[in-house]
Structure formats: structure tokens, C-alpha cells
Amino acid sequence: MSYSDQSHLFRQIVMDHYRNPRNKGLAKDPRGYMTVRLKNPSCGDDLTVQIKTEGEKILEIRQQGEGCSICCASASMMSELLEAETISEAEEIIRQFKLMVQAEDYDAEKIGDAVSLQGVSRLPQRVKCATLGWQAAERGLKQIQKNRSEGRADHHEGAIEADVDKEDEHEI
Amino acid sequence: MCEEKLLTADGRSVADIRKDFPMTEAEENGHPLIYFNNGATSLKPECVLKVMDDYYRHYGVNVARGVDAIGYKATHAFEEVREQTARFIGAKKASEIVYVRNTTEALNLVAYSYGNQVLKEGDEIVVSAAEHHANYVPWQELAKRKKARLVVAEPDENGVVTPEILENYLSDKTKIVALFHISNVLGASNDLKALAERTHEAGAVFVADGAQGIVHERPDVTDWDLDFYAFSAHKLLGPTGIGVLWGKKELLDQMPPWQFGGEMIDQVDIYDTTYAEVPQRFEAGTMPIAEVLGMGAALDYVDSVGYDFIRRQNEILGKRMVEGLQAIGNNTVYNPNNYANGVIAYNIDGVHPHDAAGVYDREGISLRAGHHCNQPTMRFLDVQSTLRASVSFYNTTEEVEKFLEVSKKAGDFLDVLF
Incomplete structure (x- = not known):
């Protein structure tokens, strides 16, 4: 595929996720979901992700929020990719996506439609937009595992609200 | 064209x-x-960059310390800008000019030092629904500290707070009115002179956020009879890290310091300290000297244009x-x-x-x-x-x-x- 064919295809994928977002809208009853709301106070992006798990398996991901096309399309792709995966598979997919937007080597096989956002790696000022939904999912999955390791029966549900974290900052 | x-x-x-x-x-x-x-x-x-560069190259020493000639030169230049700033905004005295980091710090200074002292439970602070966070959150916090009420005035459809609108929000409990000079989003201009007059009739003090205003219109703090006016140099061609709180001398004089340390003291005894006069009382520690000089050059440039x-x-x-x-x-x-x-x-x-x-x-x-x-x-x-x-x-x-x-x-x- 030539570069222009590929970019044409990628553009269609991004636009499709932006205009027809997958898994959009939050569950009316949040019981049974890990709900994570992440905000980027510097730009106003505000995204909520809900994850329903059973044991190791992700049964459902919902997402809803306010943000630019990159933020919203990316969250839609995330929700589609992670659904039906195991928690550890999902974490690997998130890791690969982050590598891609940070212009590092990554495994394109793992991240499906989200490969269409590879152009973000040239736009460092938009990396936070692209990763907001993924960070929310990552936080939720971490919390579920933490709860489980503490032996909590309700480990798979809860609510987290935070500003976009800075854990991607380079350690000094 | x-x-x-x-x-x-x-x-x-x-x-x-x-x-x-x-x-x-x-x-x-x-x-x-x-x-x-x-x-x-x-x-x-360029002239702002040059003045700052010259200071660091040729007389980059601290101010108000010691008796050496080079220190005197720096101190003199630093204090000259205070006088220039006073003239620029129509202040009566150079001692009414307090150097601060920026508009935000100036407004926080008023909220802490003045606000903490005068506000009592049940008093009211009036702001508008079109304020920058710098002229909103400090008053919100002050209201919480003092169990006072934050009253939020709704501007007209153009974003202007007219004197008539303000009147609807004033009461005998109003102690502070804090409004923008020009809005940073809607570009609306407030008539500060008329707003200060209404505020004074209600027995309150008038604080103006001049961050955007001074970029477009020269304030005349004396003619407009304001009580406090805050601005940053960096929006007005000057460097970042320096701004000004202007306050009426009689108000500044009754305000306690809000940061403590060097340069702001009078006499330090073992268990107690008396504080310097205004404005040094509010300028603890070494100030951004090059930035002050850069601000002076910026004000000169504005005058030339x-x-x-x-x-x-x-x-x-x-x-x-x-x-x-x-x-x-x-x-x-x-x-x-x-x-x-x-x-x-x-x-x-x-x-x-x-x-x-x-x-x-x-x-x-x-x-x-x-x-x-x-x-x-x-x-x-x-x-x-x-x-x-x-x-x-x-x-x-x-x-x-x-x-x-x-x-x-x-x-x-x-x-x-x-």
C-alpha cells in the first residue's frame, strides 16, 4: 500500500471512530463497573471509562466524554480493542499503544484500528489527547487487580476521579 | 490597508x-x-532584552544591600522603575507600587493581607461571572476562610459589568468588589471609575484586575479613585516573573505582611520582629531585579508607541x-x-x-x-x-x-x- 493510500485509509478509520464512537454512553447503573473519570485540566478534555470484568476477563468497556477528535476517536478504538481481552492482554495492548504515540518501536499487530493514530507520534502536544482514554482504562485495571490482591469481594467495582496523571513523565 | x-x-x-x-x-x-x-x-x-542583559553583564548585583557604588547603581535603577510605574498608572506615590510576581500574586496578596483583616462572617465579596481564575479563586477561598459570601454578578450580553448591574449586587454587607478592567475572553471593557464610585457609595473597597486592561488602556488609579490595581509586566511587552500591585497608601499601610524573611524587616529581636514600611514590607527576599528593569524598558516602549x-x-x-x-x-x-x-x-x-x-x-x-x-x-x-x-x-x-x-x-x- 502506498503512503497516500495508507493515510487515506487511516483518515477514514479515525473519522469513523470520531463520528460513530463505539461503546459510547455510560451504564445507568454503575454497580459492577470500575468507573474512571480522567480530566486534563490544561485543555478541558474530560473522559469517563467504565470497565466490567469477571475474573481475568474484560466483559465490557463503556466510554463517554468531552474532547477533541484525537481524544474521542482514540477512546473509541481503545474500548473496542480491550473488550473481550484478559486484563493482562489489555495491559499489553495499552503498553503497545503508548509506545506508538511516543515514537518508540511497537507491535502494530496488537493495536488494530489504533494504528491509524500513529501520526500522533509527530505531534507531542497531542499525545495526552490520544492517551487519555487508555490511561483511564489502565488505571481502572490496576485498581481492580489491587482490590483483588487485597481480597475484596467487590474488587471489580469502584470509582476513580483524577486529573490526567503524570506517570509518563521521564524519571530524573 | x-x-x-x-x-x-x-x-x-x-x-x-x-x-x-x-x-x-x-x-x-x-x-x-x-x-x-x-x-x-x-x-x-529588543530594548527590554537589552536592559536585562546590560544589568546582568555590567551591574548584576543585589539591591538595597551594602554601600558599594555598584550596589547603589542597581538599587537606584530598581527604585527608578517604581517611580516610573507610579507615573505610568497615575499613582500619587512610588511607595504605593509593590513589586510582585504577576497579577495572580498581587490579587492573592490583597485577598490574604487585606481580606483576612477586614472580612467577618456574613460579609460579602462581589466578583463577576466573567473573571479570570486569578480574580475569582482567591476571593472564593477568602470567603470560605471567613465564612463570608461570594456574590457573583452576571455581566450584560456583551460581557460588561455596568455600574447599574453592579448596584444590584451591592449591599451594606459588601466589603470588597473585585472586577476585571478588560476581559481576557470577551474583550469587554469595564468602566472602572464608575464602578469604583458605586463601590465606595456602598462602603466597600474596589480591586481591579488590570492584567488585560493595561495592555489596551492606561489606567489612572488616582483619577478613577481605585483602591487596588493589579497587573503583570509580561502581557505588556515586559518579562515574565514581575508584576505590580498598586494600592492606596492608607490601605497598604494597615495591611500586615504575608510572606516573611529578608528585606521586609525593620528590627529582628529574638522572639519578635517589626516590619519594614510599605512597599518593602511586601517584598520578602531578593526580588526579580532584571525583570523589574525589563518592565521599566517595556513601559518606556509603550509610551514611545x-x-x-x-x-x-x-x-x-x-x-x-x-x-x-x-x-x-x-x-x-x-x-x-x-x-x-x-x-x-x-x-x-x-x-x-x-x-x-x-x-x-x-x-x-x-x-x-x-x-x-x-x-x-x-x-x-x-x-x-x-x-x-x-x-x-x-x-x-x-x-x-x-x-x-x-x-x-x-x-x-x-x-x-x-
């Missing part, structure tokens, strides 16, 4: 003065930079931006009547402001997308965020035309990715 005829107070054209600003030569994404984010901070003229020129050039550019955007028709302008200060808040219809900003950025146009540190105004407009193009007097009509061309293409926002 018109700008050929428009000349500065010292007889120069826009093309001439652009040469004073090194960043007018800058490039962004392979295009000449078009800087339309002047509401965030201004570009700096003249507020008349600044106002007229901003109005020409602002008017063309609003008319041009309205002619294109793919957008919503939120302040179609307040373009005179060169600040235009708008959105491209159906396009998130960050997506649109990415299109402008790709063409070398730097503007602001977001809530502009002004969520109260976003609520007032009932939007999440907007684009804001804010011009300055060194911007050109050619730049505005390019901006309008790019505005037509802002719907193709995914281009930035490919």
Missing part, C-alpha cells in the same frame, strides 16, 4: 515597529510565525477578524461587538477547538484553545471551551487575512495527523 496611515506616537509604522520584536522573525512548522496569542503573553521588544496607536491598530485588526469570520460563516463569534481590544472568542462550528487549533498551528498561526483560565466565562457562554485569537499592535492586516484563509479550512482538522 489602513495601517500605512496609522503611525505610532514617535512617527513609525507597523512595519517599522515589527523590527523591534525579534520573535516577529520566528517560524513555526515551516511558516512565518503569526502570533495571535497576545492575551496569554506579549512578544518582547502610545496607547492611541495601540488602540487603533487593535481595533482595525479586531474589526477585520470579526467581519471576516462572519463572512466565512462556518463559525460562531462570541463577542461580535467587543472586537476593539483585538480579542476574539469563537468556535468553528462542529469542530472541537483543539482540532481547529491544530490546523492553525500547522500553518504557523499560534492561538489559544481551551477555557483560557476562565471557566466562569465558559459557563456564562455555555460552552466547554473556545478558540481565542488575540492580536497586538505589531500584528498586521496581512496576518489577519492569512488567519481568515486558514479559518476556512479548519474543518479539515484530521490533516494534522497525516
